[in-house]
Amino acid sequence: MGRPREVRVQVPASSANLGPGFDSLGLALGLYDDVEVSASDTPGVTVEMLGEGAGRVPCDESHLVVRAMRVAFDAVGDAPAGLRLRCHNAIPHSRGLGSSAAAAVAGAVAAIVLAGRDPELERDTLLQVTAGMEGHADNAAASLFGGFVVAWETDSTAPDRELPSSGNTAGRFHAVRLDVHPGIRPLVFVAGTESLTATTRGLLPERVPLSDAAFTGSRTALAVLAFTQRPELLLPATEDRLHQPYRRPAYPESALLVDSLRARGVPATISGAGPTVLALTSDGVVPDGIDIGGFTAMELPVDAVGARVEVG
Incomplete structure (x- = not known):
């Protein structure tokens, strides 16, 4: 798909557990974070924050979106020299609506696209990166795939690509997406x-x-x-x-x-x-x-x- 220089990613909020489904059930909800990322030939990272979290979260390499991008680039390669990010967040932080998972998803998807990869063909890589950063897949899978998700983890079985520093060394993550009944x-x-x-x-x-x-x-x-x-x-x-x-x-x-x-x-x-x-x-x-x-x-x-x- 070529290597674009700019990408915008919109990621929905999520609700996890849904009662009994601890770390296994998730639901994507229509409240969104928007992240615009530009590749730069000049080394370094700049982050502009608007909306939720503005003035409260770091605007450097330690920003969660940037960290997710680094993990994804480690997985697929082709990282640009520099990055410019503009994050407009609507998902409340630390409220149980998956803000950290949404940030990880935004960063990982943006990195995959900037590396010239098709995110539809990299669904497993995206899930491993984002769920690995979270430690569980319910929020990340819901934000990635939408709808209602059932997520689980299995023992590691020699993945095709190593995913360094994803935060998960014990196993691999999986998720199935299902349509939600329209009456809900x-x-x-x-x-x-x-x-x-x-x-x-x-x-x-x-x-x-x-x-x-x-x-x-x-x-x-x-x-x-x-x-x-x-x-x-x-x-x-x-x-x-x-x-x-x-x-x-x-x-x-x-x-x-x-x-x-x-x-x-x-x-x-x-x-x-x-x-x-x-x-x-x-x-x-x-x-x-x-x-x-x-x-x-x-x-x-x-x-x-x-x-x-x-x-x-």
Whole structure:
């Protein structure tokens, strides 16, 4: 496809776990980060930040988009001497909507295109790079491929290309994309506070009761059916005993909002590591009497496409 000098990548937000599917289920949502990247013959990196994260994240080689580009270039070669980036972010940071995965996807896709590769033919490389940086594939796969994804990891089996410094040395990542039932209209309730994945993961026990593991496994299987064919089953399909009960101290207001929505028959979960709440409605309406003080409610359509590319 040649080696373009400019590329624009638009990447959707994502909600991971979706209740029981810890590190395995993801959903792409219609809220986007836009990244424009230009190759330069002059060594060095410049980053301009607009929107979410502006003034708070580094604008040098340590920027997450740049780091993802470096990992992708290491995988396929042909890195330009210099890079100029302009990032316009709409995905809130540290809220459980996959902002870090979206940044990794934007960088990896941009690098693949600038290296003259077809991203459709490099889907596996993109997944290994982005999921490797995250440590799990649910958010990254949803942002890459759109729709509803089921993701998993297997032991390493001598990949075709080595992916240095991806952050993952244990195995390889895989994901299957499925279409979401058209009757599902997601609402997100974005909290005013932030939550760090590392903090919430630290609240999880090393062992859980067998009964809770079996319960959550059955609900994860049911979720695949509910999201794709039987949305009337979403309320039981989004029940979880594996991670959300242990994380309640990290986001008590969000947990109470989930409880309130579910008590009114609305399938609701913590989005990723929180504190955003995801509600899976059929009409995009918040039931009367639900207190959403401290949250910003947004109806976000399911994104069915994933990362989009425009070549300049």
